[in-house]
Amino acid sequence: MKQFLTLDDLPDLDRAINEGIALKKEPYKWEALGKQKTLGMLFFNPSLRTRLSTQKAAQQLGIKTMIMNFSNEAWALEYEDGTQMSGLRSEHIREAAAVISQYCDVVAIRAFASLTDKEKDEQELVLSSFIKYATIPVINMESATAHPLQALADAITLKERQQNKRPKIVLTWAPHPKALPHAVGNSFARMIQKIEADFVIAQPEGYELNPEITGNTPLVYNQEKAFQGADFVYAKNWCSYSDYGKILKTDDEWMVTAEKMKLTNKAKFMHCLPIRRNIVAEDAVLDSPNSLVIEQANNRTFAAQVVLKKILEHG
Ligand code: CP
Numbered sequence: 001m002k003q004f005l006t007l008d009d010l011p012d013l014d015r016a017i018n019e020g021i022a023l024k025k026e027p028y029k030w031e032a033l034g035k036q037k038t039l040g041m042l043f044f045n046p047s048l049r050t051r052l053s054t055q056k057a058a059q060q061l062g063i064k065t066m067i068m069n070f071s072n073e074a075w076a077l078e079y080e081d082g083t084q085m086s087g088l089r090s091e092h093i094r095e096a097a098a099v100i101s102q103y104c105d106v107v108a109i110r111a112f113a114s115l116t117d118k119e120k121d122e123q124e125l126v127l128s129s130f131i132k133y134a135t136i137p138v139i140n141m142e143s144a145t146a147h148p149l150q151a152l153a154d155a156i157t158l159k160e161r162q163q164n165k166r167p168k169i170v171l172t173w174a175p176h177p178k179a180l181p182h183a184v185g186n187s188f189a190r191m192i193q194k195i196e197a198d199f200v201i202a203q204p205e206g207y208e209l210n211p212e213i214t215g216n217t218p219l220v221y222n223q224e225k226a227f228q229g230a231d232f233v234y235a236k237n238w239c240s241y242s243d244y245g246k247i248l249k250t251d252d253e254w255m256v257t258a259e260k261m262k263l264t265n266k267a268k269f270m271h272c273l274p275i276r277r278n279i280v281a282e283d284a285v286l287d288s289p290n291s292l293v294i295e296q297a298n299n300r301t302f303a304a305q306v307v308l309k310k311i312l313e314h315g
Pocket of ligand 1: 049
């Protein structure tokens with residue numbers, strides 16, 4: 001695998017899931033593979049899980065890591081060509097990406113959506129500029145429109161926990177006080193479309209995800225109806241896509257509660273974290289034995305390990 005920008009870069013999702021499960025049993029089996037290799041991890045936004053799990057995945061493969069927070073440590077980057085750089089931006093992406101390529105064998109990047117300019121966000125300016133000017137493989141650690149490492153970890157979690165061949169999986173919008181990007185919802189939807197499942201997305205009117213991503217997935221506007229018979233409930237907030245970046249209303253009644261979970265088929269509860277307790281989901285849901293949120297976070301390591309391994313194997 002040459003790069004990992006979306007789940008579509010994985011040659012075979014089912015195989016990758018099984019590799020993740022195998023790596024969990026023998027995390028150091030491929031420790032020699034990354035000897036004398038360096039992963040650069042560039043953060044334009046905060047992270048707990050992505051940073052630590054990807055670093056751990058690298059360590060288990062024998063890869064050294066270099067981490068930089070671009071929000072406060074690096075020079076501010078200019079992305080436009082031909083511009084006279086008289087403003088606050090001190091370094092052009094052309095040099096930055098080329099220089100990082102001298103120090104690292106692989107570069108992983110986190111750069112969220114601005115949520116102010118849909119067109120620019122969909123162009124993935126930061127990620128696509130690194131792809132253009134770096135001479136090493138690029139990994140997406142959550143971009144404006146996709147979070148494929150999270151989706152692969154979620155796929156591993158679903159495979160480990162599913163009890164029937166075709167589970168009912170509900171992706172439900174949940175309230176949040178801040179406008180959040182669509183990346184997790186997008187990648188989760190893309191991933192579920194690649195596995196065997198009855199999949200529905202529940203959201204209030206106006207919060208539909210990009211129709212190019214949801215495709216033929218049934219959209220339900222009644223959360224309680226969607227929950228009926230569900231085997232998995234995946235909660236996530238995202239801002240409006242059609243009225244881009246806006247919170248239309250908080251819709252507190254969309255919080256996932258223990259009472260609503262009773263409508264399901266004893267569903268497992270999933271969320272990518274971080275989660276705002278008693279806003280997105282009640283304490284009783286998060287603290288229930290049916291909550292998989294910590295398992296999902298643990299599986300982030302093995303998802304990242306599969307991706308790094310495939311990139312190193314490509315050479
Ligand atoms: N789920 C996830 O990506 O967590 P972080 O933002 O903490 O990395």
